[in-house]
Amino acid sequence: MSLADRIESIVNRRPTAVKTLHGGMIGDVYRVDLDDGTRLAIKVSGEEGKLDIEGYMLRYLRENSCLPVPEVLHAEPSLLVMTCLPGSSSLSADVQNHAADLLADLHAVSGGHFGLERDTLIGSLHQPNPQTDAWIPFFRDHRLLYMAQVAHESGRLSPALFERIRHFTTALERWLVEPPHASLIHGDLWTTNILAQNGRVTGFIDPAIYYAHPEIELAYTTLFGTFGDPFFRRYTELRPIAPGFFEERRDIYNLYPLLVHVRLFGGSYAASVGHILTRFGY
Numbered sequence: 001m002s003l004a005d006r007i008e009s010i011v012n013r014r015p016t017a018v019k020t021l022h023g024g025m026i027g028d029v030y031r032v033d034l035d036d037g038t039r040l041a042i043k044v045s046g047e048e049g050k051l052d053i054e055g056y057m058l059r060y061l062r063e064n065s066c067l068p069v070p071e072v073l074h075a076e077p078s079l080l081v082m083t084c085l086p087g088s089s090s091l092s093a094d095v096q097n098h099a100a101d102l103l104a105d106l107h108a109v110s111g112g113h114f115g116l117e118r119d120t121l122i123g124s125l126h127q128p129n130p131q132t133d134a135w136i137p138f139f140r141d142h143r144l145l146y147m148a149q150v151a152h153e154s155g156r157l158s159p160a161l162f163e164r165i166r167h168f169t170t171a172l173e174r175w176l177v178e179p180p181h182a183s184l185i186h187g188d189l190w191t192t193n194i195l196a197q198n199g200r201v202t203g204f205i206d207p208a209i210y211y212a213h214p215e216i217e218l219a220y221t222t223l224f225g226t227f228g229d230p231f232f233r234r235y236t237e238l239r240p241i242a243p244g245f246f247e248e249r250r251d252i253y254n255l256y257p258l259l260v261h262v263r264l265f266g267g268s269y270a271a272s273v274g275h276i277l278t279r280f281g282y
Contacts, residue, residue, distance in 0.1 A: 085203035087195035094199035
């Protein structure tokens with residue numbers, strides 16, 4: 001069955017145009033125009049696809065937060081059908097202010113445990129979410145050590161660097177603190193996962209959700225320059241950030257997305273991990 005036929009069987013409207021879009025680490029992405037003027041975003045994967053997990057995460061955000069995300073119309077491992085949100089990833093100061101409002105509201109959504117009711121994905125990688133009572137053990141075991149092990153087994157993280165990470169994680173309590181509650185986070189906030197138009201955020205896409213310390217989310221927005229001063233000025237008005245975040249904890253939390261990038265791409269990301277460990281004496 002052709003893609004157009006599959007879409008018609010799901011939404012009962014005939015596609016009039018199908019355009020390939022950029023992105024889609026876990027599937028090919030298309031914009032589909034229907035004969036009534038509706039526009040959809042479609043992801044297609046192979047038989048071993050995991051698009052149903054992405055559909056679950058988007059639905060979870062719609063049901064448990066006010067974050068603007070696509071509406072999921074259909075989700076199965078090989079096919080994800082969503083509404084197509086307008087906008088581009090141009091993040092002006094006004095957009096950053098609005099993003100701060102939205103994310104402060106998201107981070108106010110609390111859960112009883114760190115983790116989630118099921119495992120999810122970060123990009124194309126498995127992300128374990130066993131529900132855990134304390135944040136630091138969760139971050140140590142199911143973020144840093146887990147992803148370091150996966151990167152090491154792939155051959156992209158050297159045995160020496162893996163041992164340095166393992167040693168560093170025994171001392172996390174020197175810098176990290178337990179938050180008052182577990183906060184729902186998007187989990188993969190970088191520029192191309194945010195859409196905006198006319199100074200407002202129109203949507204967040206490609207989530208990697210779980211309940212966490214919101215500082216891990218804030219840290220990642222600085223790793224590749226997604227947000228800057230306008231965002232953090234507004235966010236701290238709504239949810240104050242404890243001293244030491246920018247000076248120390250940000251780099252520690254960014255070890256996780258860096259290890260994800262080591263596993264996916266190798267190269268200079270391993271060097272960045274090493275630089276952070278050296279800074280903290282490991």
